[in-house]
Amino acid sequence: MIQPRPQILYSCYFAASREGEQFVSEHILSYQLAGAIVTNDGDNAQTFGEGSLRLHKRNRLVKFSKQLPAQGQFKSVSVTLDQEALRRFSLEYGYHAEKHPAGAAIVELPLTPFYKSYFDSLQPYEQLAEPGNEALLALKVHEAIMLLLKSNPELKDVLFDFAEPGKLDLEAFMNRNFHFNVQLRRFAYLTGRSLATFKRDFEKIFHLPPSRWLQQRRLQEAHYLIKEKGKAPSEAYLEVGFEDLSHFSFAFKKMYGVAPSRI
Structure with missing residues (x-):
C-alpha cells in the first residue's frame, strides 16, 4: 500500500549532496533552513539558498540537486497543501480560481515576518507525524493556506485550480x-x-x-x-x-x- 506523504516533512542530512527528480502531485510550501537546492523543470533552472521560501506547484516534473552547506547539514521543512484540504478551504471561504496560470513549476516567495514566524512555529511539530495528531497538523496546513493568500493573494488561481491536466501538444x-x-x-x-x-x-x-x-x-x-x-x-x-x-x-x-x- 502506498503511504500518503506527511503533511509536514523535515528533510535533514549531512552525508552527501543528493540529486534526483520527482513528480510533484500536490502543492508544497518549502522553507530552506540550511544548504541549498537547485531545481530544473525543463524550462527554468532555479537555486534556492538558506532562508529562501518556495511553492512547488502540483502536477509538475522537477529535477533537483540538494547541496550541503560548507559546514553542517542540509535542512528544509515542507508543508503539503493537499487537494482535500484546499477543497475544504475553498468551500468554507468561497475561493475559486479564475484562470489557469502556467509559468515555472516553482515560485519563489519573499520571506516576510509572517512566513518566518509560521515556520518557527512548526519546530514542535517535527515529532507529530504519528497517528493521533492529524487534527493538529490539519490546523497548521489551514494556517499555511491563509498565510499564502494574505501574503501572496495572486496565488489563489494556483491553489484553487482543481482541474486535471488538459490535452496537450x-x-x-x-x-x-x-x-x-x-x-x-x-x-x-x-x-x-x-x-x-x-x-x-x-x-x-x-x-x-x-x-x-x-x-x-x-x-x-x-x-x-x-x-x-x-x-x-x-x-x-x-x-x-x-x-x-x-x-x-x-x-x-x-x-x-x-x-x-x-x-
Whole structure:
C-alpha cells in the first residue's frame, strides 16, 4: 500500500549532496533552513539558498540537486497543501480560481515576518507525524493556506485550480520532458490522456513505441552532452533520465558502436 506523504516533512542530512527528480502531485510550501537546492523543470533552472521560501506547484516534473552547506547539514521543512484540504478551504471561504496560470513549476516567495514566524512555529511539530495528531497538523496546513493568500493573494488561481491536466501538444511536451525518468502512465496523465490513448497518439507522431523513442532520444542527448559539452558519462546518464550507469553504457554502445567513455 502506498503511504500518503506527511503533511509536514523535515528533510535533514549531512552525508552527501543528493540529486534526483520527482513528480510533484500536490502543492508544497518549502522553507530552506540550511544548504541549498537547485531545481530544473525543463524550462527554468532555479537555486534556492538558506532562508529562501518556495511553492512547488502540483502536477509538475522537477529535477533537483540538494547541496550541503560548507559546514553542517542540509535542512528544509515542507508543508503539503493537499487537494482535500484546499477543497475544504475553498468551500468554507468561497475561493475559486479564475484562470489557469502556467509559468515555472516553482515560485519563489519573499520571506516576510509572517512566513518566518509560521515556520518557527512548526519546530514542535517535527515529532507529530504519528497517528493521533492529524487534527493538529490539519490546523497548521489551514494556517499555511491563509498565510499564502494574505501574503501572496495572486496565488489563489494556483491553489484553487482543481482541474486535471488538459490535452496537450504531445510532440512538444515529450521533446521538452523526455529526460524525466517517470513511468509512461505519468506522461499520459500530464498530457491529458489515458495510457492507451497516449500510446496510440505517440506512435502516430513519432512512428515508434514510447519506450523505444525515449531510449533513443535520451541516448542522442547523452551523446551530445558528452561530445559537445564535455560531460562525463557518470553525469550524463542521470541528466538524460537513465537510472543505471551500466544499462546506459550498454545501450549507448549498442546504438553508437562505442562506449560512452570513449567518445
